[in-house]
Amino acid sequence: MTRPSLLVLALGLLTLAAPMSAQRPMKVYISVDLEGISGVNSDNQTSAAGAEYGRARKLMVDDANAAIRGAFDGGATDVVVNDSHGSQRNLLPEDIDPRVKLISHSFKRYGMMEGLDSSFHAIIFVGYHAKAGSPRGVFAHTGSGVLADLQINGVSVGEGGMNAVLARWYGVPVVMVTGDDVAVEEQRVTVPDVRGVVVKRAINSRAVELRPLVETRREIQQAAKESVASARKSPPEHLAQYTVRMTFRDPTIPEVATAFREVRLVTPTTVEFTRDAMPDAYRLIRVLYRFINTD
Template identity: 45%
Template sequence: MKDRSSLYAVLAMLAFGLLPGLAAAQTPFKLYISADMEGVAGVVSDQQILPSGFEYSRFREFMTAEVNTVIEAAFAAGVTEIVVSDSHGNGQNLLIEKFPKKVSVVRSWPRPLMMMEGIDASFAGVVLLGYHTSTHNEAGVRAHTLSSARLADVRINDKQVGEGEISAAIAGHFGVPVIMVTGDDQLVKELQGSLGNVEGAVVKWAHGFHSARTLTPAEANDAIRAATARALGRLKSFKPYKVATPVRFDLRFKSYRQADMLSYLPIVERIDSHTVRYVAKDMPAASKFVEFAVTYEADMDP
């Protein structure tokens, strides 16, 4: 009887969280969310995605709401911790006061792992939210890769890639799979073609670089919520996106000047007038180079 009473006491303490040592021993269930803005429902031009745009303040709310939808669905599915990367523009778009506890946010630039800063092998999966098609894609709203102003083509090991594949390859280095993507129909098609049968939430249908038929924010969040639940429900079916090493990373600039200057570095090979190649030992090393090549300015403020 005494033993039974002790068992009941232990069970009661577990139920009310009074045994922190045992609780701490439970394996964390972590999710990483990389959030861009071009793929958010309703976004069609710079008026929604740049701080100077007349709709930007409203669309920060919509972007934050889409991320929160993933967070809520993930916690409902048993996720215990979430890291969110604010991966658009200046990296300071998400309204962090609207997020619940157990969520941390990566903000601003530069970052060694770019849109995936903070990822490591402890995460169960990655969600790419609000992403857009790559610069070589003929369709898709706001299609570009890393820099719409500077880059005309980006390749990993001779394969044309967009930001989705780059982020997936960085996560894949750590053995973490992308489990879901959200954006326009062309983005979902592009990434499912590269990454396999990842879950996709289509929130708009592209008519061109600056036009689309879009869901309302409320209906977009319904689609994102359902896709998150589906993805977490079949977590073991996803595989990390890995690229062969060493990694050949080619950047083709719209102007020859960047290629000219980068070719002064002994670690960089100039492929043609507008293209340079960097060979990295792995994706984290490649990411550091690309972050430098795309963002460095001689007159950067201290």
């Protein structure tokens, strides 16, 4: 046998000897809110002061774990979960799937999207809700609840829409969202091909028709598996500029917000600003709706 032939044979044997379980690295980011979680249907479930908050935390982690299992089933090798509701300390480390890294606490530069960068391959939104001003949608609001409307480059968005614009900046696809039927449909404004799992049907902003929990968790896991398995990254989308318009319920906040030189007062309740990069715009949006105290 010639020397080149021996070399080819040796390389072939090495390839066969490689571990069959080896797989390409695949990072998945999961942002988990509470209002759109399976079974959640009351104000007394959404904050630590509520009588049923403990129940809601359990419902929240069960939905999250279903998405996590599905992500790993779909080929994820690394999963990061960001607790994205209220205090952002709702998910208990001892209850969540032990394979994930958990981002906790609300004092974050990027809030619901803290920790995201271009190294991720797919994003899943769990437990999301309708935006402020939606006539039908369980717990419809945007951010901390002080906003009446949020627009980015002329498009009215909620939390899911704002987060999807940031995801596009990094070139990471939002492949799946769970929540009520209104939240899922609103997400398709910014991510037309997103896979949606409707865990409940909104009758109005409070009343809701709940699906059986065993069904929603099974559907979340299967959808996450299929969404992650078929995820394809896109080139990062960097627009020339990002113009943000924020309308508040209370005119006091816009008055204070103009302390930032680039923030312009449009009406007594509306401000506007422009940034060249979406991460910079996102950080300022978060400061304006969360960290200005009018009490």
